Amino acid sequence: MAGELPTNAEIADRFALLGDLLEIEGAVRHRVLAYRRAAARVRSTPASVAAMAVAGRATDLPDIGATLQSKIAELTETGTIAALDAIRERVPEGLAAIAGLEGIGPKRAVALWRDLGVTDVEQLAQAVADGRLGEVSGFGPATRDRLVEQLAQRAARGADHAERIPLGRALPLAEEIAADLRAAVPGARVEVAGSLRRGRESVHDIDIVAATDRPAALQDALAANTAVERVLSRGDAAMAVATHVGVRIELAIGPPGSFGNLLQHATGSAAHNVRLRELAVRRGLSVSQHGIAGPEGTAAMADEDGVYAALGLAPIPPELREDAGEIEAAQSGPLEPLVALPDIRGELHSHTTWSDGTLGVTAMVEAARALGYGYLAISDHSRSLAMAGGLDADRVRRQWEEIDEENARRSDITVLKATEVDILADGRIDFDDELLAGFDWVTASIHSALTQDAERITRRVLAAVESPFVDTIGHPTGRMLGRRDAAPVDIGRLAEAAARTGTLLEINGQPRRLDLDSQMARRALAAGARLTIGADAHSAEALGYIRFGVLVARRAGARPDQVANTAEWPALAAARAGRLRAAGLY
Numbered sequence: 154m155a156g157e158l159p160t161n162a163e164i165a166d167r168f169a170l171l172g173d174l175l176e177i178e179g180a181v182r183h184r185v186l187a188y189r190r191a192a193a194r195v196r197s198t199p200a201s202v203a204a205m206a207v208a209g210r211a212t213d214l215p216d217i218g219a220t221l222q223s224k225i226a227e228l229t230e231t232g233t234i235a236a237l238d239a240i241r242e243r244v245p246e247g248l249a250a251i252a253g254l255e256g257i258g259p260k261r262a263v264a265l266w267r268d269l270g271v272t273d274v275e276q277l278a279q280a281v282a283d284g285r286l287g288e289v290s291g292f293g294p295a296t297r298d299r300l301v302e303q304l305a306q307r308a309a310r311g312a313d314h315a316e317r318i319p320l321g322r323a324l325p326l327a328e329e330i331a332a333d334l335r336a337a338v339p340g341a342r343v344e345v346a347g348s349l350r351r352g353r354e355s356v357h358d359i360d361i362v363a364a365t366d367r368p369a370a371l372q373d374a375l376a377a378n379t380a381v382e383r384v385l386s387r388g389d390a391a392m393a394v395a396t397h398v399g400v401r402i403e404l405a406i407g408p409p410g411s412f413g414n415l416l417q418h419a420t421g422s423a424a425h426n427v428r429l430r431e432l433a434v435r436r437g438l439s440v441s442q443h444g445i446a447g448p449e450g451t452a453a454m455a456d457e458d459g460v461y462a463a464l465g466l467a468p469i470p471p472e473l474r475e476d477a478g479e480i481e482a483a484q485s486g487p488l489e490p491l492v493a494l495p496d497i498r499g500e501l502h503s504h505t506t507w508s509d510g511t512l513g514v515t516a517m518v519e520a521a522r523a524l525g526y527g528y529l530a531i532s533d534h535s536r537s538l539a540m541a542g543g544l545d546a547d548r549v550r551r552q553w554e555e556i557d558e559e560n561a562r563r564s565d566i567t568v569l570k571a572t573e574v575d576i577l578a579d580g581r582i583d584f585d586d587e588l589l590a591g592f593d594w595v596t597a598s599i600h601s602a603l604t605q606d607a608e609r610i611t612r613r614v615l616a617a618v619e620s621p622f623v624d625t626i627g628h629p630t631g632r633m634l635g636r637r638d639a640a641p642v643d644i645g646r647l648a649e650a651a652a653r654t655g656t657l658l659e660i661n662g663q664p665r666r667l668d669l670d671s672q673m674a675r676r677a678l679a680a681g682a683r684l685t686i687g688a689d690a691h692s693a694e695a696l697g698y699i700r701f702g703v704l705v706a707r708r709a710g711a712r713p714d715q716v717a718n719t720a721e722w723p724a725l726a727a728a729r730a731g732r733l734r735a736a737g738l739y
């Protein structure tokens with residue numbers, strides 16, 4: 154049945170188109186915005202909205218009323234929405250893309266249609282090439298130049314066919330380029346923006362914004378960057394380049410005085426910015442990347458916080474800007490601080506050459522110490538994961554001897570006897586209780602039989618949650634971005650059980666895992682569960698993956714006290730001892 158349902162993207166595309174065509178037709182503003190809000194909501198909902206609509210539950214979502222729900226149900230049952238079909242008869246569909254071009258908008262799109270008979274972007278490109286734009290009123294040289302630039306970008310984008318690249322690859326690249334630009338033009342403000350700044354797990358392109366009095370020098374520096382393959386387009390305030398890794402970079406440059414507006418605008422998300430525009434309209438203001446315009450003229454903000462303050466909002470961290478309640482929260486006062494990288498006091502998930510890591514215990518401990526950590530858990534795999542060199546009981550005990558020696562030699566960091574023990578296909582733990590009792594920290598993970606049905610795999614993970622010896626469930630769904638979907642673990646039941654037993658749930662920071670993801674972590678927190686953030690490091694460098702886990706936690710709205718490894722080891726050990734006592738052990 155699921156195969157027949159329209160996807161959330163299909164529903165969202167239709168609502169967005171309806172909104173665009175209504176706007177071109179001159180419909181009242183609130184109808185247009187209602188469809189756009191609904192489109193953004195449907196797109197960002199993790200569950201099937203079509204299934205919800207059929208069950209009469211889509212109205213549980215914000216921004217989806219009974220009318221919109223009936224349209225989703227209509228699309229599900231008939232494959233079409235009558236209201237959309239009707240407006241397509243009156244307004245050519247291709248005008249929506251034309252109106253969406255910067256500097257065009259609905260009125261000029263209608264003028265192009267009326268005066269030139271242009272009904273889609275391809276015809277518009279042809280009209281521009283033929284020099285027919287002069288026949289249309291309202292197209293000065295500046296508008297025309299901007300249009301030419303955008304059409305060139307669109308053509309290049311089509312040829313590039315850019316795919317999504319993971320956060321773990323895109324963010325370091327973007328930061329490197331931003332640093333290079335700052336060095337090239339001293340005094341320039343340069344920041345990574347877009348979905349990357351919001352910590353999305355994968356991105357289409359890299360947005361960088363800058364403020365400088367020397368835009369040409371900044372653009373030259375970007376063109377000369379070794380990561381850049383070629384320049385796709387270049388205007389006064391905008392530039393797009395292709396990189397060798399395949400991701401596009403878009404650089405927007407503005408004056409220093411309105412850098413806050415530009416950064417805020419370019420960070421998004423679209424849904425968040427739609428809501429801000431609505432708030433502004435209610436105050437008689439209008440928000441853009443240039444400033445906030447009102448009856449007394451346009452006020453520009455050098456910093457983002459100023460943009461939010463002008464709309465009566467407390468500052469909102471980029472990771473929360475998805476219109477998921479953050480605006481309402483910021484209306485009633487400062488937001489609670491989110492967990493941040495400096496809060497992390499130690500690493501609870503790492504591997505050495507004892508199993509499938511690349512370094513020995515001492516080298517990993519040195520690397521953790523260099524990060525300022527107070528503790529490092531050496532959590533090699535257990536015996537059943539033979540292909541990863543999993544340890545049997547004898548090797549575990551020999552490893553403990555090495556860890557004892559390591560601890561005897563140092564006072565600056567505590568090395569924990571830990572394990573990433575397999576949760577076997579039948580829900581049993583790969584080590585017996587006697588051995589488990591000897592560890593300082595136990596992470597239990599699923600690595601095999603990930604295709605079990607939802608009920609079986611959920612019960613299997615729940616069995617590990619119920620074990621008093623298990624401290625954390627590692628990468629709870631086993632997903633691998635781009636390779637393997639999340640196993641159908643029921644996160645609601647998992648979170649409920651974890652909240653009851655005090656078992657922690659990991660956000661695994663490996664760029665290919667990011668598991669739990671931010672939506673699941675949010676649900677876990679709402680159910681009262683607490684988290685660990687782990688790098689799952691198999692090398693010294695990979696200890697740095699913790700930052701990606703922190704981004705996921707921030708997107709989930711996690712406070713520092715909701716993440717166990719923001720505590721020092723003695724506090725963590727005491728909490729663990731309390732859990733074991735509560736289970737009647739010791």
Ligand SMILES: [Zn+2]
Pocket residue numbers: 573598600627628
């Ligand atoms: Zn693992």
Ligand SMILES: [Zn+2]
Pocket residue numbers: 502504573689
């Ligand atoms: Zn691991």
